[in-house]
Each structure stands twice: as structure tokens, then as C-alpha cells.
Amino acid sequence: KRPAGAPDKALAKPVTKVGIIGAGLMASQFALLFLRRLQVPVVITDLDQGRVDKAVAGIRSEIEALVGKGRVSDDEGKRLSALISGTVDKADFADCDWVIEAVFEELGVKQQVFAEVEPHLSETAVLATNTSSLSVEQIGAKLAHPERLVGFHFFNPVAVMPLIEVVKTPQTDDATLATAMRVSKDLKKNAVITRDTPGFVVNRVLAKLLGEAMHAVEQGSSFEDVVAAQRAFGFPMDPFVLLDLVGLKVGAHVLDTHHGAFPDRFFESPALHELAEAGVLLEKDAKGDPKGI
Numbered sequence: 001k002r003p004a005g006a007p008d009k010a011l012a013k014p015v016t017k018v019g020i021i022g023a024g025l026m027a028s029q030f031a032l033l034f035l036r037r038l039q040v041p042v043v044i045t046d047l048d049q050g051r052v053d054k055a056v057a058g059i060r061s062e063i064e065a066l067v068g069k070g071r072v073s074d075d076e077g078k079r080l081s082a083l084i085s086g087t088v089d090k091a092d093f094a095d096c097d098w099v100i101e102a103v104f105e106e107l108g109v110k111q112q113v114f115a116e117v118e119p120h121l122s123e124t125a126v127l128a129t130n131t132s133s134l135s136v137e138q139i140g141a142k143l144a145h146p147e148r149l150v151g152f153h154f155f156n157p158v159a160v161m162p163l164i165e166v167v168k169t170p171q172t173d174d175a176t177l178a179t180a181m182r183v184s185k186d187l188k189k190n191a192v193i194t195r196d197t198p199g200f201v202v203n204r205v206l207a208k209l210l211g212e213a214m215h216a217v218e219q220g221s222s223f224e225d226v227v228a229a230q231r232a233f234g235f236p237m238d239p240f241v242l243l244d245l246v247g248l249k250v251g252a253h254v255l256d257t258h259h260g261a262f263p264d265r266f267f268e269s270p271a272l273h274e275l276a277e278a279g280v281l282l283e284k285d286a287k288g289d290p291k292g293i
């Protein structure tokens with residue numbers, strides 16, 4: 001039986017080439033996952049050739065590391081390395097049927113990168129955004145075809161975390177949604193379809209947990225006590241290590257978005273903004289000082 005809200009699987013479009021917009025850490029993690037699971041060409045783009053080259057080299061060395069650990073055979077390693085490429089020319093996305101963005105978490109930036117790439121795409125291409133808390137509908141507001149945009153929200157570390165939130169806007173059509181569900185399955189992830197509400201489902205819960213941990217520190221609790229208190233509940237990571245993993249800038253942004261949408265229920269965290277600006281990590285070293293200072 002089809003889960004509630006899931007479209008007819010037969011509508012899913014084949015994905016024979018993947019385009020990734022952005023050449024940061026998250027984009028590289030996506031590239032590796034798509035290469036390994038879909039075994040199709042993956043092209044990665046950014047504004048700057050240097051960033052693109054660095055990302056492609058980084059992905060190839062990750063593949064070599066997997067070969068070194070015996071996780072991927074020599075032959076497969078060579079094949080995967082040949083399947084990844086980089087470009088600054090959006091015209092190279094013409095034959096991509098799945099295009100996912102992993103650029104900075106800012107509405108204008110995400111709107112702009114999609115607007116730049118859309119004219120180069122085939123009519124059947126699906127666009128996916130990895131936003132963690134922006135409105136997917138607003139991200140698609142400048143698209144000629146917002147019906148082929150879907151939210152596709154991964155979690156860190158991308159290779160390990162089993163969940164993807166597939167976010168349906170009022171415009172997302174069934175073929176787009178069915179393709180996103182098929183891609184999730186091919187990536188061996190569990191997908192949940194969520195509505196396009198701030199924070200979708202996961203970050204509503206996580207922003208509460210991490211935001212309250214920061215707020216407790218701002219109100220005078222020590223980092224150590226907050227960690228010890230949360231440890232009692234068996235979470236796999238302490239809240240501050242998890243914030244480091246998410247990235248403090250992204251974490252602060254997620255809290256701001258939730259506070260903006262639900263001001264009576266979520267706090268902003270000025271301390272998190274300051275720490276993000278200072279470029280420190282919250283995880284402590286053996287002496288109890290924050291690592292990275």
C-alpha cells in the first residue's frame with residue numbers, strides 16, 4: 001500500500017546524470033553518495049574554477065581512501081573517479097536529469113543559482129534543494145517551472161545518516177515527488193514526505209534540543225553540565241559536538257529561522273552567532289578549552 005501522500009511510483013523519471021550546484025563540504029558528500037549509489041556521471045559546479053577543482057580532487061581522494069580501506073574495488077574506484085567532473089559553465093548541466101543545490105543557506109542565493117541553471121536544463125529535469133529550514137516554495141518563486149522543484153534534505157554525516165526529508169510544496173508535481181522518492185531509495189535512504197513548513201519535521205525537534213542547550217549556557221549553565229544532562233538520555237552525540245558537525249553558522253541560521261516563524265517557541269542564540277563568527281568549535285579539548293581557538 002502506498003504511504004499517505006506518496007505518488008504513484010510509475011511516475012518516477014530515470015536519473016542518468018546528476019548535477020550538483022555548490023562545491024563545499026556538503027556538495028562533496030552528496031557527490032560521493034550519488035556516485036557510489038547511482039553509478040552515473042556527476043557534475044559539480046560553483047562560481048570559481050579553483051573551488052570546483054578542489055572539490056573534484058577531494059572527492060577523488062575520498063574514493064581512493066575507500067579503495068585503500070577495501071570498501072570499493074580498484075576497478076570501481078577508477079570508474080567512480082572517471083564519473084565525477086567539475087565545471088563553471090552551467091550549459092554542462094543540459095543533460096542532467098537531477099540537479100541538487102548545496103549552496104549557502106540564504107534564500108536569495110538559492111533562488112539565484114536555480115534561476116541561473118534552469119534555462120540550461122531539459123524540460124524533464126528535477127530540481128532539488130537541500131535547504132534545512134527555508135521555504136522550498138519561496139526558493140522556487142523565480143523558477144519558470146516550480147512544479148519540478150522538491151526539497152531533499154540530507155543530514156550530517158551524509159554517508160551515514162539514513163533519513164532524507166522529501167519536501168513537497170503546493171506546486172511540486174507527482175512526477176517530481178515520485179522521482180525524489182525513487183532517488184532516495186536508490187541512495188539507500190529512508191525518505192519521509194513532509195510539508196513545506198519551517199524546519200520541516202526534523203529541525204523543529206533538533207532546533208529545540210540544540211537551541212535549548214545553547215540557551216541554558218547563555219543563562220549560566222556550564223557546557224559540561226548541559227552535556228552531562230543530555231548524555232543521560234542516550235543521544236549519540238552531545239549537543240555541542242552536533243552543532244560543530246552541523247556547522248555553527250548553519251546552526252545559528254536554523255535557530256533564527258525557527259525564531260522568526262515561531263517566536264513564542266524558539267530562541268535566537270546571540271552566543272552561537274558570536275562563536276560562529278569567531279570560527280571556533282564548541283567541542284572541548286582535554287583541558288576543557290574549546291577546540292579550535
Ligand code: CAA
Pocket residue numbers: 132154155156157158159160161203206236237242246250254
Ligand atoms: N563522515 C563520514 N562517515 C562517518 C562520519 C563522518 N563525519 N562519522 C562517522 N562516520 C561513519 C564511520 O566511518 C562508521 O562507518 P562504518 O560503520 O562503515 O565503519 C559509522 O559512521 C559509525 O561510526 P562510529 O562507530 O565511529 O561512530 P558512532 O557510533 O559514534 O556514530 C554518528 C557516529 C553516526 C555520526 C553518530 O554519532 C550520530 O548519529 N550522531 C548524530 C548525528 C546527527 O544527529 N546528525 C543530524 C544533524 S542535523 C543536520 O545535519 C541537518 C540540518 O539541517 C541542521
